[in-house]
Amino acid sequence: MTHDVQITFDCADPGRLAAFWAEALGYRLQDPPAGFASWEEALSALGVPAERHNDASALVDPEGARPRLFFQRVPEPKRAKNRVHLDVRAAPGLDGEARMAALEAAAARLVSHGATRLRRHEPAPPLEAGHIVLADPEGNEFCLD
Template sequence: MARHLQITIDAADPETLGTFWAEVLGYRQMDPPGGHATWNEALAAMGVPEERWNDANAIVDPDGEGPRIFLQRVPEEKAGKNRLHIDVRAAPGLEGEPRMAALEQESERLVVLGAKRLERFEPAPPLGAGWIVMTDPEGNEFCLD
């Protein structure tokens, strides 16, 4: 039986963090239900109070291949290192300096979007290809791989 994967991210601001991850991954905002033009219109029609409109957000792969990413508002701040993290495959098939140059270029793009760069790990043959550790705007660690 085939399973569908969804990644859920706890967030202080699901809309802003969803916009960040959509830009990183080339995703888009999930369409609102019931033929509504916007999510705010749909939420208003459902009777959701305006102060709850940013309780959740979902982004999807426009090609329908990648997992849906659901962002949910939580009251507590992030505490400690992630036990599970996202690897953004920014240089598949590349090795050595061409790989690291591609990762550096993507790192610069993501910093402009609000990411922070933490550390670069150099390639260590035979198996270590090198990667860059970053955080999203709310401090969740992820790797450029």
């Protein structure tokens, strides 16, 4: 038996982090429930106070193939290095200088959307193709691979 998987981010600002990861992965905000034009309208109709409208956010793959991403507000800040992280496949099929140039372009785009560049790992064939480590706007590490 197989199961679907959802990736959940604990965070301080679900809306901001969802917007960043939508940009990074080409995802889109999950549609509001049927009968509502927006999440704000749906949450208000459900009696959720305005100050709680940013307690959660979700993204979906526009093609429906990749896992749903869920962002939930938590009170505590991130304190240590992630034990699990995402690898964003930003240079599929590329090697050497072309690969690193594609990764650098992706890194620059994501930095312009709030990421922080942490370090670059140079290619070391045959096992290491090279990658760039970034952090999202709340400090969660991920790799451009």
